[in-house]
Amino acid sequence: MKNREIRVAELPQAELKPEHFALHDAPMPDVAEGEVLLRTRLMSIDAANRSWMKGATYREAVKAGDPMPTYAVCEVVESRSDRLAVGDIVATEGVWADYIARKAHRCQKLPKVEPLTHLMSVYGIAGKTAFHGLIHVGQPVAGETVLVSAAAGSVGGFVGQIAKALGCRVVGLAGGAEKCDWVVNELGFDACVDYRDPGMFKALRKACPNGVDIYFDNVGGAILETALFLMNERGRVVCCGAISQYDTEGASGPRNLPGLVVVKRLRMEGFIVMDFADKDAVALRALQHWVASGQIKVFEDVVDGLENAPQALIGLLAGDNRGKRMVRL
């Protein structure tokens, strides 16, 4: 058994590049009483990884020299705790490494799902983020129009499919005609607009003839500004992330804020998936129902090999994924 880990070689000042990471051989972790040794099976690749490199957020900032943190699905290969047995599958706060040791009580035992990757997509953070954000923050009602940015991304794709299942009109935003076609034809959105198109605003207005009741914002920036103009009175902006802002500095904010929030009586609300941990069981039951009924199709973007994690993250920030991106070891 040999261990490797990827550390942050240097914090990025602007765009994230491969040289900000370095692969190292590492010792096998010691396993103390109450701990388990875990083999990393899947590592979630998220825009949030990038934000952790920009300073303290809802978690400590990542510093140069640190192994890159990740949400991970792991298999127990040695146990010094009654809580977990060898062969158990768990979710935990991991790092980009083959092996890690963790206190058993910091690991969440997961059901054994086929394929395992679904624990990272529809039954993982992406599916739960989509469910909690749309249902609890957005509060959709059948007949309303839901606009979703990063619609071809992991969270966005689930948001749109859930909203469709609930009887909403669903319009996506994605980069490029090919992605937009995929969002409509494969994910079943009613329409999808290319945010790179200079005619985006007109196209959106056409795609949302009754305005927008819920904007599920995965990107912030100029797209948020545009969406605000289309919102109906009493609309809700679900603030799930700001991909467009993670990788740049000093971008200007939406110029129509807070003016339109007042005039249209909008509610803009941020959330993090952990806020709704007490409602995870409800989310999983609903997601399983929609997967079984075929109303949610699961698309996954699996990159193989620990050494490919940096490029997987860099590519995600540039928007080259379709569906939930993860690295399989």
Add this chain to the structure above:
Amino acid sequence: MKNREIRVAELPQAELKPEHFALHDAPMPDVAEGEVLLRTRLMSIDAANRSWMKGATYREAVKAGDPMPTYAVCEVVESRSDRLAVGDIVATEGVWADYIARKAHRCQKLPKVEPLTHLMSVYGIAGKTAFHGLIHVGQPVAGETVLVSAAAGSVGGFVGQIAKALGCRVVGLAGGAEKCDWVVNELGFDACVDYRDPGMFKALRKACPNGVDIYFDNVGGAILETALFLMNERGRVVCCGAISQYDTEGASGPRNLPGLVVVKRLRMEGFIVMDFADKDAVALRALQHWVASGQIKVFEDVVDGLENAPQALIGLLAGDNRGKRMVRL
């Protein structure tokens, strides 16, 4: 009986100036069946007047040639309706004029209060806006810190006094040391910071040692951006207005939006006082209680004479009022 009215001579492209208005002699209005003839007693001067000149908001845009609309307290001087009698005091959508005719059912009969001006301040839109926005949108709890911009303005002054009555720590923002002293010494805020001071951020941090739980935003712009940095997790931003944006074009928005909304799970919510009309009776009872107990002191800024309305509005936008500004005819 002679009538005069002030019309919008030309729509402002940038800063509002006296030449955008013109005083005209006007015919006495005809009073149709079901209508009343009203003598304007008080006209509310609000930052919102300026926003109506910028395009459609929650009401139709004001066009060149239109008499300037206003929220007005009037006395019935002739009645062709069973609903109202000569001498009744009513609130209605008026214009800047000595006399107007209105359908009786579009007039809200008011109690006869001494002094009459209180119907425009603490028992009028300012007091109700402060109450509904703070209570229903902000949802304060004793011990929380409430930050209020335009603290020396009509709404802001009531917000702070209500929050104090509820057991919150209250910090204001106002322009200039003299105004700030007044906010602390007369209105009873715990602290007030001069937003023109280059050391504003440090001063605010010192004034809010436990961060900010509710930011009651009357101004938008750079102050909103600063306030967001100080917000605690799960904080609420009550979006009541955007004075800083009414009189300028193309200002940039807060650069930390929506990033901080996500990270701190903030709720930003806009409202308009009419949204809570069904709760006005509750608001009035509470406000009367606090006025009687001395926990709310009422400051009014009364300008005499119809012809002085344009300057009263221009001055308000420049921040030269203390307490609710109105014009008395």
